[in-house]
Amino acid sequence: MTATTAAAAAAKPIVRIRDLVKEYRRGAETVRVLDGLSLDIKQGDFVALMGPSGSGKSTLLNLIGGLDRPTSGTLEVEGLRVDELTDASLGHWRADHVGFVFQMYNLLPVLTAERNVELPLLLTSLDREQRMKRVAAALQLVGLSNRAKHRPRELSGGQEQRVGIARAIVTDPTLLLCDEPTGDLDRKSGDEILTLLEALNDEYGKTIIMVTHDPHAAERSHRVIHLDKGMLSEGPG
Amino acid sequence: MIGKYLPLLASSLRRKRLRTFFTIASILIAFLLYGLAASLQFALKSGVDVAGADRLLTMHKVSFTQLLPASYESRIKAVDGVEAVSPQTWFGAWFRDERNQFPTFPSDPEAYLKIYPEIRLSEQQKQDWFADRSGALVGRAIADLYGWKVGDQVPLKSAIWRRLDGSDTWDITVRAIYDLPEGGDTRQIVLHQEYFEEAKQQAKGLIGWYVIKISDVNRAQAIGKQIDAMFANSPAETKTSSERAMAQSFVNQIGNIGAILSAIVAAVFFTMLLVTANTMAQSVRERTSELGVLKTLGFSNGGVLGMVLGESVLVTAVGGLLGMFFAWWISVQFGPTMDQYLPGFRVPPEAFAKALVYILALGVIAGAVPAWQAMRLRIVEALRRD
Numbered sequence: 001m002t003a004t005t006a007a008a009a010a011a012k013p014i015v016r017i018r019d020l021v022k023e024y025r026r027g028a029e030t031v032r033v034l035d036g037l038s039l040d041i042k043q044g045d046f047v048a049l050m051g052p053s054g055s056g057k058s059t060l061l062n063l064i065g066g067l068d069r070p071t072s073g074t075l076e077v078e079g080l081r082v083d084e085l086t087d088a089s090l091g092h093w094r095a096d097h098v099g100f101v102f103q104m105y106n107l108l109p110v111l112t113a114e115r116n117v118e119l120p121l122l123l124t125s126l127d128r129e130q131r132m133k134r135v136a137a138a139l140q141l142v143g144l145s146n147r148a149k150h151r152p153r154e155l156s157g158g159q160e161q162r163v164g165i166a167r168a169i170v171t172d173p174t175l176l177l178c179d180e181p182t183g184d185l186d187r188k189s190g191d192e193i194l195t196l197l198e199a200l201n202d203e204y205g206k207t208i209i210m211v212t213h214d215p216h217a218a219e220r221s222h223r224v225i226h227l228d229k230g231m232l233s234e235g236p237g
Numbered sequence: 238m239i240g241k242y243l244p245l246l247a248s249s250l251r252r253k254r255l256r257t258f259f260t261i262a263s264i265l266i267a268f269l270l271y272g273l274a275a276s277l278q279f280a281l282k283s284g285v286d287v288a289g290a291d292r293l294l295t296m297h298k299v300s301f302t303q304l305l306p307a308s309y310e311s312r313i314k315a316v317d318g319v320e321a322v323s324p325q326t327w328f329g330a331w332f333r334d335e336r337n338q339f340p341t342f343p344s345d346p347e348a349y350l351k352i353y354p355e356i357r358l359s360e361q362q363k364q365d366w367f368a369d370r371s372g373a374l375v376g377r378a379i380a381d382l383y384g385w386k387v388g389d390q391v392p393l394k395s396a397i398w399r400r401l402d403g404s405d406t407w408d409i410t411v412r413a414i415y416d417l418p419e420g421g422d423t424r425q426i427v428l429h430q431e432y433f434e435e436a437k438q439q440a441k442g443l444i445g446w447y448v449i450k451i452s453d454v455n456r457a458q459a460i461g462k463q464i465d466a467m468f469a470n471s472p473a474e475t476k477t478s479s480e481r482a483m484a485q486s487f488v489n490q491i492g493n494i495g496a497i498l499s500a501i502v503a504a505v506f507f508t509m510l511l512v513t514a515n516t517m518a519q520s521v522r523e524r525t526s527e528l529g530v531l532k533t534l535g536f537s538n539g540g541v542l543g544m545v546l547g548e549s550v551l552v553t554a555v556g557g558l559l560g561m562f563f564a565w566w567i568s569v570q571f572g573p574t575m576d577q578y579l580p581g582f583r584v585p586p587e588a589f590a591k592a593l594v595y596i597l598a599l600g601v602i603a604g605a606v607p608a609w610q611a612m613r614l615r616i617v618e619a620l621r622r623d
Contacts, residue, residue, distance in 0.1 A: 067533060067616045088537055095535025106530045106620070110248040120534045122241055167534075 013040035014175065014207050015064055020073035022059050022230075033059045035230035036073070043174075046201040046208045048218035051227035057211045058179055060227065064209060065098050065177045066090040078174065095123045099168030099206075103180035105160040107152040107167075114139065114148040117166045124171070138166040142196060158189030165196060169206070176200065178210040182217050194220045246548050249520065250555075257552070260516045264556025264599070265563070267502070267509045268592060272564020274498040275588035276572075280581040291454045292352060294483050295464055296446035298474040304443035305473050307434070312467060313447055318460045320452050323348035324430055326445035329396035330407075332383060338396060339379055341426040343433035344448075346374070352450040355417055362387060362413035370432040372412030376423030380414045387411055393426075399438040407436070422581070448480070506599065513603035517549050521607040528611050529619025542612035549604025550597060557596035561589060 022034040033056045041047055049057045062068040063075060066082050075083045078097065085093060107116045114135050121131040139145050142162040152160050161181060168176055178197065182190030194217055200206045201222075210221060218224045226233045250257045295313065297303035304326075313322045323345040330341035346367050350356060358366075358374070365387075366372045373393075375385060385391060389411045399405050409428065417423050434441070451460050461477035468475045521528070528541055536544075561584070568583040 062617055065533075067620075091532070091535045091537045094533065100533050102530075102620070106526065108248070108527055108530070110252050111245070115244065115248070119245075119531070122245070123535050123540075128241065 012043060014043040014045075014078055015039070015041035015209070016074075016076040017064075018074045020060075020063065020075060021071045022056070022063060022068070023071045033230055034063075034070070037230065037232055039225070039232060041207065041209065043207055044201070044205050046198070046220075046222045047210065048221035048224045049209060049211045049227060050213070050215075050218050050224055055227040056230045057227050061177050061179055061209060061211050064175075065100060066094050095120060095171065097173050097175060099171065099173040099176045101161070101164050101168050101176065101178040101181045103183040105152070105157075105164045105184075107160055107163055109152050112149050112151055113144060113155065113163045113166075116152070116163055117170050119167060120171045134170055135166075138170040139163075141169070142166045156189070157185050158192055161185060161189070161193050162196065165193070165200075169200065169204075174207060176206045176208045178208060180211055180213065182212070182214060187216075190214070190217065242544065242547065246544065246551050249524075249548050250552065252520065252524075256516060256519075260513060260552055261556040261559070263512050264509055264553055265560040267505045268557045268560025268595075269563050269567075270505055270560075271502045271592065271595070272561050272584050272588060273567065274502050275591075276564065276568045276582050276584050277498065279583065279585040279588070291451055291457070292480040293449040293451060293457060293461055293464075293477050294446055294480055295449060295461075295475045295477040298465075298476045301446060303473070304440055304445060305447070305475065307442050307444050309468065309473075309475070310444075310447065313449060313464055316460060316463055316467075318451050318453055318456050319449055321348045321351040321450040323352055323448050324444035324446075325448055326430075326433070328398060328426075328428065328433075330426060331394050331396060332391065335394070335396060339424050339426065341393070341428065342445075343428040343430045345430050346427070349374075349427055349448075352448050355421065356415045357417065358413045358415040366412035369410060369412050370429045371409055372429065373409040374413045374415055374427040375411050376425045377414055377416050378422070378424040379426060380411065382424075385411050385414075387414060398433075400436050401438050403438065449477075506595065510599055510603055513549065513553060513599065514606065516552070517545065517604045517607040518610075520548070521545055521611050525614065525619050526621075528614055529616050532614070532616045533620070538612045541614070542608045545608035545611045546601060546604045549608070550600030553596045553600035553603065557592060557599070561592045565589075 017037060017039040020034050020037040020039075021032065024031045024033060033054075037056075037060070049060060051057050059068065063070050064077065064082075066077075066085065070083050073083070074081060080093070082090070082093070107113075108119070111119075114132070117135045117138055118131055121134060124131075126134070136145065136148070139148055142165050144159060144162050144166065147155060147159060147163075152163070155163065161184075165181075176197070181197070182193050185193060197208055197210070198220060201208050208221075210217070212218055295305070295309070297305055307324060310322050310324055313319060325342040325344050328341035328343060329338060331338045350363065356374075366374050373391075379385070383391075391409050391411060393407045393409050395405050395407060398407075400407065407428075409426075415423065430444070449460075449464075451457060457479050461479070464477045465475050531541060531544075532538070565584045572582045
């Protein structure tokens with residue numbers, strides 16, 4: 001157990017989930033994706049969510065990030081009942097507290113790297129100069145200062161994902177939610193991304209929840225949670 | 238505040254450059270047509286605006302091409318409420334090129350200036366014109382067109398009237414050049430009726446029509462009726478109406494062209510609405526996942542709605558403003574050339590104001606449905622699509 005892991009174990013939970021149920025309707029059928037799930041994630045932790053396809057990993061990540069609403073149960077993040085927020089409040093909350101990293105990077109192809117990273121800051125009251133300072137700092141952190149003016153199609157997959165991470169951290173959120181961040185990358189680029197995520201967790205204290213299929217990626221986390229048919233089982237981290 | 242979103246909106250237009258170009262070009266042409274149609278209607282209407290309500294025109298009841306006896310003048314003058322009467326006849330004048338005819342009327346000079354007090358010329362030139370029977374009062378536009386100056390002798394040709402010697406050339410002397418208040422049509426020549434009557438070969442004792450100035454605008458209809466009653470059951474019955482009514486009725490006939498133009502422009506606008514709406518719908522459909530990302534980052538439903546609407550308005554604004562600019566440029570470049578046929582051809586200020594409203598309306602209506610769909614987009618579903 002590393003020092004950070006020990007610190008995370010001692011810290012209070014940043015995410016507190018109780019009896020969480022998520023059901024979808026598929027035609028006349030109701031599909032229960034999450035089945036009464038309860039889970040605590042401590043501040044500063046780096047958690048890997050694993051499980052087969054359809055086990056509910058991404059659904060859980062979406063619920064924690066306020067992108068979707070649970071059918072029942074409670075979901076608190078930093079003591080705030082996220083499941084009770086209105087759509088508008090959820091938007092503000094996400095902008096302030098959560099950074100998202102996607103498998104397919106989801107950068108806007110018409111914008112340069114720095115414009116992509118600037119996007120979340122457009123919702124703040126920062127002026128252009130302040131925004132560009134933050135953008136430069138985020139790009140420097142992910143090692144892409146020299147690619148600021150490049151469009152996504154001019155970057156490699158690994159570089160695109162770095163821009164995606166810079167966009168996720170530019171507002172300095174407490175929680176980073178990563179949905180298969182290495183899923184579309186080769187091993188070398190994937191390792192670089194995982195190293196970057198580790199650094200964000202170790203050095204900047206970001207709480208990271210990462211959905212992954214890749215056991216190699218899961219090994220880099222502090223804690224591995226397995227999901228199967230909407231139920232939890234915890235594995236070695 | 239909105240400024241920081243502009244690069245984002247503008248970048249959306251760069252996504253499919255060719256499609257954006259064609260959409261903007263279509264909108265440009267629609268607004269160019271609108272600007273030119275508005276200029277044409279403005280030119281047609283300006284004649285009505287300057288026509289006096291205190292002036293009556295008495296012409297042959299059958300058609301204004303039928304002539305009236307010159308003897309009517311003294312009888313019309315005697316009608317109560319009539320201040321001045323001048324005969325006028327269509328001269329069919331041309332200079333150098335028969336295709337370029339311009340309005341020229343033999344008239345009674347003194348009566349003519351009483352009837353048209355808005356005509357501006359120096360006292361000296363006025364007196365010189367009165368004194369010279371072959372002298373002509375020439376509008377500034379005509380003088381400028383042919384480079385005529387006061388004192389110039391001009392061999393004016395008539396497409397209708399021959400002199401006693403059989404010639405169609407009427408030597409006149411430019412004795413006065415007149416101006417009119419802003420927007421007035423100065424492409425006209427006025428000759429001496431007396432000279433014309435003596436020198437013409439045919440239709441002696443006949444004139445085209447009478448222009449009458451009355452003292453009380455409110456009595457225009459009554460005076461007109463009285464004049465027409467005087468000549469009822471004669472070989473040359475008359476029809477009298479106010480100059481403004483005449484101009485309006487003339488414009489109403491041409492106005493049908495204006496109405497047709499308006500209908501065409503409306504149809505073009507409607508087509509543009511469909512084109513722009515289709516472009517916006519395609520644009521939104523293509524980047525559903527991007528909109529999902531924006532919402533994930535915290536952009537509100539209203540913000541996404543505003544962004545799609547903003548993009549739609551930006552497209553119509555670029556096309557619309559360029560279209561109006563080109564319409565203005567064409568009216569400035571070619572307006573003076575067209576002055577001879579269509580004075581006052583220019584984009585009126587109210588057309589620019591209306592264009593701004595149309596740009597906004599077109600943008601908002603075209604973007605409404607896609608913006609609404611973008612607003613209602615659920616993040617999880619949007620992120621699943623690509």
